[in-house]
Amino acid sequence: MxxxxxxxxxxxxxxxxxxxxxxxxxxxxxxxxxxxxxxxxxxPVVLENTCTVPLGHNYTVNGSDIVIKRGLQVYMVTPADPCSVQGAVILVHNELGYYSKYNRFVAMTLAKREYTVAMPYFFQDGSFGLTQQDVHRKIDHTLDYLREERNFEKIAIIGYGWGGTQVARACALYRGHIKAGISLYASNVSPEMALAVVVPTFFIYASNDDGVPISDVIGIIELLRVANRFLPSTEAEEAALNGSPVSVQIFENTTHAFANTGDTMNDTSLLMTSEGTFSAMYSWLEYFMTSESN
Missing domain, CATH: 1.20.5 (Single alpha-helices involved in coiled-coils or other helix-helix interfaces)
Structure with a gap:
């Protein structure tokens, strides 16, 4: 070749x-x-421009104890699907405290509705000697954490019993920082306290609550009406009010703590009342968390 x-x-x-x-x-x-x-x-396929979490993942509501500024312990619960978070809620626990399964039940229930929930341990240093300044300081730390570390702009506050009273006081101070407040069966809330709130606040009471006489609740409603601050529902005209809207709802034929008794609820009528309460709460949150007026 x-x-x-x-x-x-x-x-x-x-x-x-x-x-x-x-x-x-x-x-x-x-x-x-x-x-x-x-x-x-x-x-897994990644959502572009809307979410960085893979599709096809089996999400569960997650609760965990974390420590934030100044050593404050906080129970954090995140929604099942991080892509659908509606906003954040600071949950102020009642007298049963931070570790109560009933308070954690409420946190989990709110997270299932797509709200990230932060419940500070208000009695971390003991309930005796806890001052109002201590309470506000812990709310401040939680607000800072949610805004600076978690980048939340829409934040609400909800409390039961003792926590409901603290919500009423917080809603008189945190204009521009809290979008909405919900106070459930709070004792020691005078008509003047209700009138002093500067963010949209929803008060919920039971008709047969031994700790909160119904006459006191009626007094709150009457003063709010006189001051033109009472909002019957989120469907009513808000613009005509003289200040931040305040609503009061009384649930009939029920007693204290009817909405946060957790997995021990065996009474069908009580369960229906609890579900009705959460439905009213969601309506308030969804309306004012998206409002640009407050």
Whole structure:
């Protein structure tokens, strides 16, 4: 065979080899590029421009104890789907305290409605000797954490019993920082305290609450009406009020703590009342968390 023929054959062989290698590389790039795998596992699809969490993941509501500024312990509960969070809620626990399963039940229930919930441990240093300044300081720390560390702009506050009283006081101080407040069966809330709130506040009471006489609740409603601050419902005209709207709802034929008795509720009528309470709360949150007027 001549030298020219040998060179030609060799060149053709090299070209064939290069072509075969190119096919292999193309195949490898296609099946192992972004979003592809060569094995049998499938990579979750990532939402673009709306969420950075993979689709197809089985989410559960997660609750955990964390420590924030100045050593404050906080029970944090995040919604099942992080992409659908509506806002954040500071939950002020009642006299049963931070570790009560009933208070944690409320936190989990709110998270199932797509709210991130932060419940500070208000009695961390003991309930005796706890001053109003201590309470506000812990609310301040929680607000700072939610805004600075979790980037929340829409924040509400909810409290039961003792916590409901603290919500009434907080709603008189945190204009521009809290979008809405909900106070449930709070004792020691005078008509003047209700009138002093500067953010939309919803008071919820039971008709047969031994700790909060119904006459006191009626007094709150009457003063609010006289001052043109009473909002019958979120469907009423808000613009005509002389200040931040305040609403009061009395649930009939029920007693104290009817909405946060957790998994021990065996009374059908009590369960229905509790569900009605949460429905009213959600309506208040959804309306004022999206409002630009406060």
């Amino acid at each position: 001549s030298r020219m023929t040998t060179t030609l054959v060799t060149g053709v062989g090299v070209l064939i080899g290069i072509g075969f290698l190119a096919v292999i590389l193309t195949f490898a790039i296609y099946y192992t590029g972004p979003g592809k795998r060569a094995d049998t596992d499938t990579e």
